[in-house]
Amino acid sequence: MKEPLLEVKGITKKFGNLLANNDVSFNVNKGEIVGLIGPNGAGKTTLFNCITGMYKTDGGQVFFRGRDITNMAPDRICKQGLTRTFQIVKTIKELTVRENVMTGAFLHTNRLKEAEEVADEILELTNLREKAEQPGNSLTIADRKRLEIARVLATRPEMLMLDEAMAGLNQTEIREAMELCLKIKREGITLLIVEHIMEAIMPISDRIVVLNAGEKLIEDKPDIVANNDEVIKAYLGEGYHAKSKKY
Ligand SMILES: Nc1ncnc2c1ncn2[C@@H]1O[C@H](COP(=O)(O)OP(=O)(O)O)[C@@H](O)[C@H]1O
Ligand SMILES: [Mg+2]
Numbered sequence: 001m002k003e004p005l006l007e008v009k010g011i012t013k014k015f016g017n018l019l020a021n022n023d024v025s026f027n028v029n030k031g032e033i034v035g036l037i038g039p040n041g042a043g044k045t046t047l048f049n050c051i052t053g054m055y056k057t058d059g060g061q062v063f064f065r066g067r068d069i070t071n072m073a074p075d076r077i078c079k080q081g082l083t084r085t086f087q088i089v090k091t092i093k094e095l096t097v098r099e100n101v102m103t104g105a106f107l108h109t110n111r112l113k114e115a116e117e118v119a120d121e122i123l124e125l126t127n128l129r130e131k132a133e134q135p136g137n138s139l140t141i142a143d144r145k146r147l148e149i150a151r152v153l154a155t156r157p158e159m160l161m162l163d164e165a166m167a168g169l170n171q172t173e174i175r176e177a178m179e180l181c182l183k184i185k186r187e188g189i190t191l192l193i194v195e196h197i198m199e200a201i202m203p204i205s206d207r208i209v210v211l212n213a214g215e216k217l218i219e220d221k222p223d224i225v226a227n228n229d230e231v232i233k234a235y236l237g238e239g240y241h242a243k244s245k246k247y
Helices: 044-051 074-079 097-105 112-125 141-153 171-186 198-204 222-226 229-236
Strands: 004-015 018-029 033-037 059-064 082-084 159-163 190-194 207-212 215-220
Touching: 004 044, 004 190, 018 044, 018 059, 018 190, 018 215, 033 044, 033 171, 033 198, 044 059, 044 159, 044 190, 074 082, 097 112, 097 141, 112 141, 141 159, 141 171, 171 190, 171 198, 198 222, 207 222, 207 229, 215 222, 215 229, 222 229
Parallel strands: 033 190, 033 207, 082 159, 159 190
Antiparallel strands: 004 018, 004 059, 207 215
């Protein structure tokens, strides 16, 4: 099953003289979890912004389901089934948890009842059902990140891109977030995940793409990437294996 769902071809993005993304290419196949890792400032969020139409690229192309989506408006890309979360969580504080999720469902329907049904199904999937009637701002950081994922799931994506959805979580919450990613995968949704917590991203990913200083360093299976000298030098550090924790 090696059908490319997302094809990133030579994406380049400049900020003045800075090459934030330099000719970056990789595919994400249908049904996979691909982890995108690399040091701070490597260009991961910029790449997400280029793929999802938030930034205009300075070169290269993006294909989704074989269709050229390069520089298409973000809402049009989302409507085609490719969506993302943000590094900074965007909960609508005035709405309940359920209403927050419903805002996602309204992408495809303007019927209240249908949006409620979709929201309830997603709240169940993301273990937020018991908190449905609470205001969005009453949630812990972990639940807010979960809500953010629930909201984008309600748009019925074929592929979901998560930008540091586990930052700031404790060990139990990280474990739960990993389980949620695997659950989303089992629902048939393809995932591209930016994450700094190696002990979380390595075990759940089918493949890893490493970015460094705007360029792709390597793309391979997690165990091969974790033992690659260049990756250890640029990002993981010599003590990576010794320090490795299990969640
Ligand atoms: N809107 C912007 N304007 C100018 N420089 C930016 C902008 N966004 C990101 N950068 C720069 O591009 C580089 C890559 O940033 P980013 O994509 O946020 O990296 P990462 O997500 O991997 O930490 C950094 O040097 C950052 O300062
Ligand atoms: Mg980032």
